[in-house]
Amino acid sequence: MTIRQIGALLRARKLSCVELIDQTLADIHQRDRFNSFITLTADLARSEARERDRELTAGVDRGPLHGVPIAHKDLFYTRGIRTTAGSLLFRDFIPDSDAAVVERLRSAGAISLGKTNLHELAYGITSKNPHYGFVLNPRDPARVAGGSSGGSAALVAAGLLPMCTGTDTGGSIRIPASFCGIVGLKPTYGLVSRLGVLPLSFSLDHVGPLAATVEDCALAMNAMADTGAPFDLPTLPNFDGLRLGVPKDFFFDRIQPEVATAVQRTISSMEGRGARLIEVDLPNMADLYTTARIVQLAETASLYARYTDGALFGPDVWRLIQQAKSIAAHEYVNAQRIRTLFRRGFDRLWTRIDALATPATPMPAPLLEQESIDFGKTQEETRAAATRLVRGINLIGEPALSLPCGATADGLPFGLQLIAPPFADARLLQIGRAVEALA
Amino acid sequence: MENVNEPLKDLREDFARIAERLTPDVEPAVVYSPEAPDSEAE
Numbered sequence: 361m362t363i364r365q366i367g368a369l370l371r372a373r374k375l376s377c378v379e380l381i382d383q384t385l386a387d388i389h390q391r392d393r394f395n396s397f398i399t400l401t402a403d404l405a406r407s408e409a410r411e412r413d414r415e416l417t418a419g420v421d422r423g424p425l426h427g428v429p430i431a432h433k434d435l436f437y438t439r440g441i442r443t444t445a446g447s448l449l450f451r452d453f454i455p456d457s458d459a460a461v462v463e464r465l466r467s468a469g470a471i472s473l474g475k476t477n478l479h480e481l482a483y484g485i486t487s488k489n490p491h492y493g494f495v496l497n498p499r500d501p502a503r504v505a506g507g508s509s510g511g512s513a514a515l516v517a518a519g520l521l522p523m524c525t526g527t528d529t530g531g532s533i534r535i536p537a538s539f540c541g542i543v544g545l546k547p548t549y550g551l552v553s554r555l556g557v558l559p560l561s562f563s564l565d566h567v568g569p570l571a572a573t574v575e576d577c578a579l580a581m582n583a584m585a586d587t588g589a590p591f592d593l594p595t596l597p598n599f600d601g602l603r604l605g606v607p608k609d610f611f612f613d614r615i616q617p618e619v620a621t622a623v624q625r626t627i628s629s630m631e632g633r634g635a636r637l638i639e640v641d642l643p644n645m646a647d648l649y650t651t652a653r654i655v656q657l658a659e660t661a662s663l664y665a666r667y668t669d670g671a672l673f674g675p676d677v678w679r680l681i682q683q684a685k686s687i688a689a690h691e692y693v694n695a696q697r698i699r700t701l702f703r704r705g706f707d708r709l710w711t712r713i714d715a716l717a718t719p720a721t722p723m724p725a726p727l728l729e730q731e732s733i734d735f736g737k738t739q740e741e742t743r744a745a746a747t748r749l750v751r752g753i754n755l756i757g758e759p760a761l762s763l764p765c766g767a768t769a770d771g772l773p774f775g776l777q778l779i780a781p782p783f784a785d786a787r788l789l790q791i792g793r794a795v796e797a798l799a
Numbered sequence: 800m801e802n803v804n805e806p807l808k809d810l811r812e813d814f815a816r817i818a819e820r821l822t823p824d825v826e827p828a829v830v831y832s833p834e835a836p837d838s839e840a841e
Contacts, residue, residue, distance in 0.1 A: 647817045654814050657807075683807045691811065694818040697825045 363428050363522050363576045370416065370427045377409035377416070377427035381471060384429045388473070388520055394501065395493035396511040396518070398434045398444055400474040405429070408471045424579045426469030432525045433512050434475035435482055436462050437556035445558045446478040446489045446508075448672045459556030461525060461567055461584050468583035473521070476511030480677045482527055482560045483660065484508055485535050485746040486728075490674040494728060499541055499773060503725040506536030506746070512570045513540040523571040523580050527557060529564045530656060531750030534762035534777060537570055539725035541764045541773030543796075544570045545577045545789065548782045549757030552584045561659040563696075564652065564754040574763060574792040581785065591786045596794040599635035605713035606637050610645040611749055614735045615722035619774050622766025623719045626776050629798045630717070638713050643705030648752035651695045651702070655755060657684040658692035699755055706756050710781040715791055720762035720775035721746055749777065759785040761792045764799075 361369075369375040385402050412427045434444050437455035444450045458466070466472070477495050479487045487495035487510025495510035497503040498518040505514045509526030513536030516524055526533040528546040537544025545568045552567040559565055569580035581591035606627060612620055631637050661684035670678045709716075723733050726742050733745040740748075753760045758779050765776035776795065780788035 647821070650810060650813045650817060653810055686807060687811075691814060691818070694822050695814070698817065698821045700825055701821055 361522060362573055363424055363571075363579050366428050366522065367424055367426065371421070377412040377471065378406060380427060381405050381409040381429055381473070384473065384520065391518060392515070392520060394496040394498055394505065394511075394514040394518065395477055395489075396495060396514045396520070397431070398446065398475050398477050398492045398511070399442060401441055401472065402474075404441075405471050405473050408466075412469060412471065422467070422469030423582075425465065425583055428470050428523070429473050429521055430465060430470045430523050430525070431473050431476050431512065431515060431521055432459075432462055433478055433509050433527060435478060435527055435558045436475075436525060437558075438462055438472070438475065441475065443475065443558070444492070445482065446480045446492055448491055449481075449667070450558070451491070455556070457556060460553035462556065464586070465525070465580070465583050470583070476509070476515060476524055478511055479508035479532070480674050481664070482508040482529065482532055482558075483677050483680060485531065485743055487511065487536070488728065496728075497540060497725050499771065500725065503727055503772070504539065506539035506725060508532040509544075509570060510536050513537060513542060513544070516540070516542045516570050516572050519572070523569055523576050525584075526568055526570045527560075528566045528568060528754065529560045530652065530754055531747045533566070533568050533570060534720050534750045534760060534775065535746050537762040538720040538773070538775030541767070542570060542572055543574050543577050543761070543763045543792070544568065545581065545785070546753070546760045547581065547585065547785050548759045549754075551587070551759075551783065551785060552581075553586065559663060561656040563659065564656055566754065574761070574789055574796050577761075578786070578789045578793075581789070585785075589786065591789055593786050593790040595797070596790055598633045599630050599791070599794060602630070602635040602715065602791065603713045604630060604635040604637055605640040605709065605716040607642050607645075607716065607718060608639050610642065611718035614738065614740070614748075615719055616724075616735065618766070618768045619719050619722060619724070622774070623717070623776055626765045626795065626798065627717050630795065633794075633798070640709060640713060640716070642709065643702050645752050647698075648702050648755055649748065651698050652751050652755040654687060654691050654695040655699070658687040658695070660684045661687060702756050706758065714780070714784075715788065716779040718777045718779070719749055720777035722749060724768055724772035724774045753779060758782055759788050761788055763792050763796060765795075
C-alpha cells in the first residue's frame with residue numbers, strides 16, 4: 361500500500377495504527393527472508409502506534425505520514441536503540457539522541473519499526489554484510505539487493521514497508537533502488553540534514569528516501585527536509601515545455617542492451633508527451649567519477665584510518681580503508697579544486713536543460729557471488745560497474761532520482777536516473793511522477 | 800602477501816593526468832575563510 365492508501369484506511373477508521381503495526385510486524389516475521397533488519401523495535405512501535413491512535417481519536421492529525429510504518433537505515437542515530445552501521449565497531453553503540461531525520465519523521469507521525477541492514481559502514485554496493493547477514497533481493501533472492509541501503513530497499517521492494525530512509529555517498533540509494541525495482545531519491549547535497557548520521561565521506565554523503573512510488577518519496581521529503589516548501593507538487597498532465605537533456609556519451613557507452621533499450625524507450629515516450637530532447641555534451645563524466653573516488657577515499661580514511669585490527673572488518677571494507685590511507689594530501693586538495701570546474705560545467709548545462717535522463721545502473725542486480733559484469737566486449741568489476749553512472753553526481757551534489765523503467769526478460773528490474781539542477785528536487789519528483797505514469 | 804595499494808595504482812595515475820590537465824584552470828581551494836568584520840558593529 362502507498363502512504364496515501366494507508367492514510368485513507370486510518371482516517372476512515374477501517375484500520376487503527378496499532379492494527380497496522382501489528383499486521384506489518386506479522387508480515388515481516390512471516391515474509392522477510394532477506395535479512396532486511398538488524399534491529400526490530402516492535403514494542404516501541406506499538407507504543408507509538410497507541411499514541412497516534414489516541415491523537416486521531418482526539419482529532420489530532422499530523423499529516424500524510426501519521427501512523428505510517430517505516431524503518432531507518434542502521435546508520436541513523438536512534439536514541440536508546442543501538443546503531444551498528446552494519447559494523448562490529450558499533451555493535452554496542454547506543455546513541456543518546458536521534459538523528460535529525462529520525463526526529464523529523466517521528467514528528468510527522470511516521471512509526472519506525474527498527475533499523476535496516478546495510479553494507480558494512482555504508483561502504484559498498486552489495487549489502488553482503490559479513491556481520492549481520494547478506495541482504496537478499498526480493499525480486500530474486502539469488503541476487504544482491506544493492507547497497508549500501510540494501511535492507512531499506514528490500515523492505516520496500518517486498519511490499520513490507522512503504523518507505524525507508526537511506527544514505528547515498530556514491531550511489532547507495534539509487535543503486536539498490538535500481539536493483540530492487542523501487543524509487544530512490546538522492547536529494548540536493550545538504551537539503552536533508554546529516555546531523556546524527558554516521559558519516560562515510562563528509563562532502564559526498566546525502567540522506568534521502570527509498571519508497572515504492574515517487575509520490576511516497578515526495579511525501580517523505582516533506583518531513584525529511586526543512587525547506588517549508590512542498591515536494592509533492594501537482595501531477596503534470598504531460599511534459600510540455602520540459603527541456604530534457606540526453607547525454608551524447610558516457611552514460612550509454614557500456615550498458616547492457618536491455619537497459620539501453622528500456623531507457624531509450626522511456627525517453628522517447630517523454631518526447632511523445634511533449635518533452636523537447638536536447639542532446640548534450642556533459643563535463644567529462646569519467647574524470648568526475650575518478651575525482652569523486654579520490655575525495656571519498658581520503659575522507660573515509662580520515663574516519664577509519666586509526667583502526668588497526670582487520671578482524672573487525674569485512675575483507676572488502678578493510679581493503680578499501682587500507683587503500684584510502686594511501687591517498688596523498690595533494691591529491692585530495694587537487695580533487696577539491698577540480699570539483700569547482702565540474703560545478704561550473706554543470707551550472708552552464710542547466711541553462712540549456714531542465715533535467716538529464718540516463719540509466720541508473722548499466723545492468724540489473726548481479727548474482728550474490730558475481731564479481732564481474734559482462735558488457736559484451738568487456739568485463740567490468742561489479743562494484744565499478746554499479747557505481748559508474750551514479751557516483752560522479754555526488755561530487756557536484758545535484759538531486760538525482762532512480763525510478764523503475766523496465767525489466768529484463770528474466771524479470772530483473774533496473775532504473776532510469778533523472779538528474780536536475782541543485783534545489784530543483786520538487787520539480788524532479790514532479791517529472792518523476794509523470795514518468796511513472798507512463799508505465 | 801597481497802599489496803592492497805595495487806588496485807589504486809590505475810586510479811592514482813588517472814587522477815594525476817586529470818590534475819595535470821585541469822588544475823592550472825582553477826584557483827586554490829578555499830578551505831578556510833574568516834568571517835568578515837561586521838562594519839556596523841564597529
